Amino acid sequence: MADDMFEREEGCKSPKPLRCRFHETEEYTIYCKDCKDFMCFKCIGQLHQKHDLGQLQGADEDIRKEMEDMLFENKYAEQLNSLNDKVSDKEKELVKDEESLKREIRTSVDKMKQNIDLAEKRLLSRLRNAFESYQISLQEQKTNINNLQTEIANLCIDKLPEFKLDHIINSLSEMKLCCSTCDKIINHPKPGFQPTVEFSIGNVILSDGNHEGDVSALPSCSDVSIQTDFSDDSDTEWFDAEEMEEEDFIETSSDEVADEYPIKFQLRQNIKLVRKIVPFSEKDAWIIANRKLLKIIDHSLQDGVYADKVDDIVVLKDGCVLVLCSDESFVMKLLPNKRLVRFADVGINCTYIGCNPYSICIKDNIVVTYNWSITGNKHCGYTCCNHIIWMNTDGIVTERSLFSKNVWKRPCSIQNLESGVCVLYRVDNESNLHCIELLEAKSDKCNKLYCFKGIYGFNPEKNFECKGMCVDKAGNTLVSDYRHHSVYVLDKELKYKKTLFDARNGLDKPAAIGMFNNHLWVADENQIFIFNYECVGNS
Structure with a gap:
């Protein structure tokens, strides 16, 4: 019956050429008895070397026997069903992969939108700072012009010979300086930006296309070029959590070329x-x-003041900031949520009344504060009271040193070194001159180990302003x-x-x-x- 079906099909259609499934331009002409498969001449050197080969026409009986076995034992159905199952599984896997990639794309796009919004906020902040700086310069010049107008208006031409020559020279000099300064500001280009934002999703690179134009700015204003790579996460944006959750982009000032x-x-x-x-x-x-705690992010000063009346700070490993004010005995702690809480009362049990902290430092999780007060006057002499306190990062005091000196020396900055405490002092209350001393940290009196003796032969206490x-x-x-x-x-x-x-x-x-x-x-x-x-x- 099967033979009759084949005969009817052959009678209705012209036979198709027996094309090789491996080489489409070749026809089957050879039968491999080892593999029980058909081949063309190109297959011999590639797939059937040293096999038992024969003409295709001479293998009629073997070919029909293979087809008979397949039909009789129903092997073809089992094999094709297995192949169908594998293709179906692959199809389901493909659908899952597509859905997974869709979710990833949506997540990446959402993340990108957030970072674009953040980039916009940063650019606008920088732009505001640039124009604010320019406007302040203009306002200062307007004030100078108004003052100069008032001053010159008071000069009477009839009484001009009565004025001192120095007064006339100063007025003319101020007039010339004002004209020169105004010309420089007026002829300078207005502050401008050339923002370029680039970002990527997978292998797709997108850009805002804003690459044209060359805008110059005042020396106090920087152009901005921003490139954003969302594959690089930053761990440094600890503080403004509500604004900086996705701090993944890199902002580069125009003054910065590569890593130079x-x-x-x-x-x-x-x-x-x-x-x-x-x-x-x-x-x-x-x-x-200006005694205010401010923050720089990506080389740009941020808006907002984090604390007032600040004289010194240190940053802890967890990102919190210890804030010191010489008017208060308490050292405060600035938390990531911007709250200021008490950290340690360094004025407690202090022998000297009014001995408040002036400097603070940290090294190896040891916080050191330098408290100071002064009594006396220039004519009768001064008594300088000093109180150095060592504590851990929980604010628990571990060591104290109390000592006094009959000299006016106010601490401005300290560093905790292995050999002792290095202190930058202001040497008097009339000038801005300074000296540096290294104090023996283990001594109750904090004896002086070394001091900076100046450079190029200059006495530091007469020439050194640090x-x-x-x-x-x-x-x-x-x-x-x-x-x-x-x-x-x-x-x-x-x-x-x-x-x-x-x-x-x-x-x-x-x-x-x-x-x-x-x-x-x-x-x-x-x-x-x-x-x-x-x-x-x-x-």
Whole structure:
């Protein structure tokens, strides 16, 4: 019956050419008795070397026998059913994979939207700072112009010979200076930005297409170029949890080219001096300016004040900030939710009344505060009362040192070293001059071990004005020299080793300095420099 069916089909249709399933341009002409399979001439060298081969026409009986066995034992159904099951399983797996990828794409897009919103917020914040700086400059000039108008209007031409020549010269000089300054500001381009945001989903790269135009800004304003990579998560955005949950993008100032240093960026125009800078990542830092605690994120000063009346800070490993105010005996703790809570009362059991904290530092989970008070006057002499307290990160006091000196020396900054406590003092209340001493930490009296004796033959107590101090990994002390536009390295005995950076590197009035990894942050009026720092070593 099967033979009759084949005969009827052959009678109705022309026979199809017997094309090889491995080589579409070749026809079956050979039968392999070992494999019981058909082949073309190309198959011989690839699949059936040294097999028992014969002509296809001579294998008629073997071929029919194979078909008969398959039909008789119903093997074809079992085999095809198995193949069908495997294809169905693969189809279900494919559907699951597609749904899984859809969910991942939706998650990535949601995450991207959040980061785009955050990038927009950052750009707008930077733009606000830039224009605010420009507007402050314009307002200052308007005030100068109004003052000058009033002053010159009071000059009577008839009484001009009666005025002193110095007064006339000063008025003319102010007029010329005002004209020159206004010309510079007016002819400067307005602050502008050239934001470029790029991001990716899987292998798809998207861009806002904003690559055209070259906008120049005032020296106090930076252009911004932002590139966002959502595969890199940041662990440094601990504080603004409600705003910074997906801190995955990298923002780069236009002053920063690749990984070249130094990096320089501007703060607000009304910031004239940064008293303290504590970097906690490559691009982020806490600063104290105008006795306010402020925060830098991605080389940009953020809006908002985290604490007022701040004189010194340290950052704990959990990201919380210890805040010290010389007007209060309590050291406060700034939590991640922005709450200020009491950390430790360093005024308790203090022998000297009014001996409040002026400086704080941390090393190896040991917090050190330097309390100070002064009695007497310039004519009768001063008595300086000093109280150094060591405590753990829970605020529990472990050691105290009490001592007094008959000299006016107020602590400005301290560093806890292996050999003792390094203290930056202001030497009098009339000038801004400073000295540095290394005190023996284990002594109840904190005897002086070494002192900084100056550089280039200058007596430090007559020439040294220092606004910042920090320590590198080798135990060297780094100090800023405000008057000589420099940052120095001092060895463990406070001897001068070398000048790291000075006016040749762009420094004018270096103040607060801070170290993070191999990068030194230097505050210079309302701008920040970040230098690549190679440790000088112990030699």
